[in-house]
Amino acid sequence: MRDVARGWHADGASIGLVPTMGALHAGHMSLVERARRENDRVVVSVFVNPIQFGAGEDLGAYPRSPERDLSMLRAAGVDAIYKPSVADMYPAGASTRVIVHGVTERLEGAARPGHFEGVATVVTKLFAATSADRAYFGQKDAQQVAVVMRLAADLDIGVEIRVCPIVREADGLALSSRNAYLSPSERRAAVCLSRALGLAVEAYGRGERDPGRLRAILVEAIGAEPLAKLDYAEVVDPATFSTPGSLAVLAVRIGPTRLIDNHDLKLPYPG
Numbered sequence: 001m002r003d004v005a006r007g008w009h010a011d012g013a014s015i016g017l018v019p020t021m022g023a024l025h026a027g028h029m030s031l032v033e034r035a036r037r038e039n040d041r042v043v044v045s046v047f048v049n050p051i052q053f054g055a056g057e058d059l060g061a062y063p064r065s066p067e068r069d070l071s072m073l074r075a076a077g078v079d080a081i082y083k084p085s086v087a088d089m090y091p092a093g094a095s096t097r098v099i100v101h102g103v104t105e106r107l108e109g110a111a112r113p114g115h116f117e118g119v120a121t122v123v124t125k126l127f128a129a130t131s132a133d134r135a136y137f138g139q140k141d142a143q144q145v146a147v148v149m150r151l152a153a154d155l156d157i158g159v160e161i162r163v164c165p166i167v168r169e170a171d172g173l174a175l176s177s178r179n180a181y182l183s184p185s186e187r188r189a190a191v192c193l194s195r196a197l198g199l200a201v202e203a204y205g206r207g208e209r210d211p212g213r214l215r216a217i218l219v220e221a222i223g224a225e226p227l228a229k230l231d232y233a234e235v236v237d238p239a240t241f242s243t244p245g246s247l248a249v250l251a252v253r254i255g256p257t258r259l260i261d262n263h264d265l266k267l268p269y270p271g
């Protein structure tokens with residue numbers, strides 16, 4: 001991968017990277033399309049990164065669709081698919097980890113100990129392997145976006161981080177590879193996340209600024225769905241993930257599946 005990237009740079013071509021864990025959907029493809037528009041060459045990495053999954057999380061069950069991913073990426077005209085093995089990424093003896101303080105400490109970081117250390121480490125390695133000029137991340141993982149921006153700035157990596165909007169189903173559910181786990185009744189229940197965000201946007205639009213009351217609106221909307229169990233609901237600053245702020249973030253269990261979603265309350269709600 002590094003040799004290919006060096007060759008492209010030697011020819012004066014710019015490189016866009018779309019890091020993924022496969023099981024691609026229209027959300028990923030929106031990142032690929034934007035990367036295509038903004039770069040001479042596009043690399044999509046496909047790597048289910050074991051070190052960002054905690055004990056008891058869904059590493060073994062994580063959806064995998066290698067053939068479908070390949071045909072979607074071919075059809076989208078990407079220039080390279082970087083698909084390292086676990087041994088390529090973490091050979092015996094590898095013992096370096098990238099730790100981002102502050103922004104990783106609450107919410108997803110607290111719920112999933114070690115998760116952001118795993119993400120920060122793999123993303124740093126992907127930036128190094130691909131020499132990317134730009135890298136594309138989905139707003140759906142809002143805290144991951146904040147972590148990656150922090151690390152790219154702090155480590156002077158020289159990669160520009162571009163963030164693409166959440167892609168939603170017609171009823172508002174944010175696209176996620178983990179939606180594949182939902183049974184039909186859970187799938188119907190999962191719309192409570194986007195509904196809760198919509199209600200918070202409406203309240204913000206009416207002038208509500210009290211973080212406690214905005215949070216209460218999110219909590220009440222999730223509580224109204226019998227199949228949903230709230231993990232967290234907060235309104236935070238999008239860069240630091242501390243309060244106060246205007247980014248409403250949610251993590252909710254629908255049966256055994258943990259879903260996240262978010263929306264900046266200053267922006268109109270899509271749909």
Ligand code: PAF
Nearest residue numbers: 019020021049119122141
């Ligand atoms: O968002 C993801 O799919 C993963 O966290 C990423 C950025 C590909 C790192 O493994």
